[in-house]
């Protein structure tokens with residue numbers, strides 16, 4: 001199963017992906033997670049990416065596309081993958097199609113997790129992430145339920161950055177909904193319901 005998860009920042013893409021990974025062991029490729037790891041490691045990529053991420057802007061395509069190509073070649077992606085946060089604009093989507101066509105692994109589905117902007121702002125202001133294992137939770141998690149690690153607020157979840165991320169989503173990423181509808185692989189789930197209800201529909205749509 002080769003899928004792309006689409007949706008605004010905070011729509012719940014990572015949350016649904018974590019559940020699919022836990023239940024089915026599908027490889028999860030989150031460009032946000034890969035970039036945050038590069039920033040933490042202060043690698044050349046991380047040093048270049050940090051300013052864009054802190055401002056809620058997209059990291060330049062050439063950096064992200066190379067990162068995804070490398071990740072798609074890894075052993076754990078050979079039986080299928082969930083792309084989360086990639087592609088983010090038409091250039092990335094076209095590049096992905098071309099790469100997957102060369103690999104002989106076309107996308108099966110692009111699944112849009114649909115949530116209204118006012119819900120997004122509320123979710124992102126209360127999101128907390130584990131510093132140790134990356135688990136995504138909220139202010140109700142005092143420590144990480146997975147590993148007991150410290151929960152913290154992502155720099156780009158501060159209110160001044162969230163609006164820009166939403167604007168960037170509308171202008172650059174939202175057009176991909178029509179891109180994948182045109183390919184006949186778009187599916188949509190109402191993400192403004194409890195996590196487990198959304199997950200039931202996600203599994204049904206994916207035939208799991």
Ligand code: AP5
Nearest residue numbers: 009010011012013014015031032053058059085123127195
């Ligand atoms: P990235 O990490 O990809 O951020 P994002 O797309 O903005 O997505 P989020 O992680 O914020 O949200 P999500 O949909 O995964 O929601 P989550 O499940 O966490 O990107 C960060 C930055 O990296 C970008 O701004 C950019 O700079 C750069 N970048 C990344 N990819 C790039 C690319 N391809 N090209 C260029 N630059 C790139 O849920 C959010 C919260 O809501 C959580 O607290 C969760 O517990 C809660 N929640 C989830 N579902 C529900 C529900 N159903 N009900 C109630 N609460 C829920």
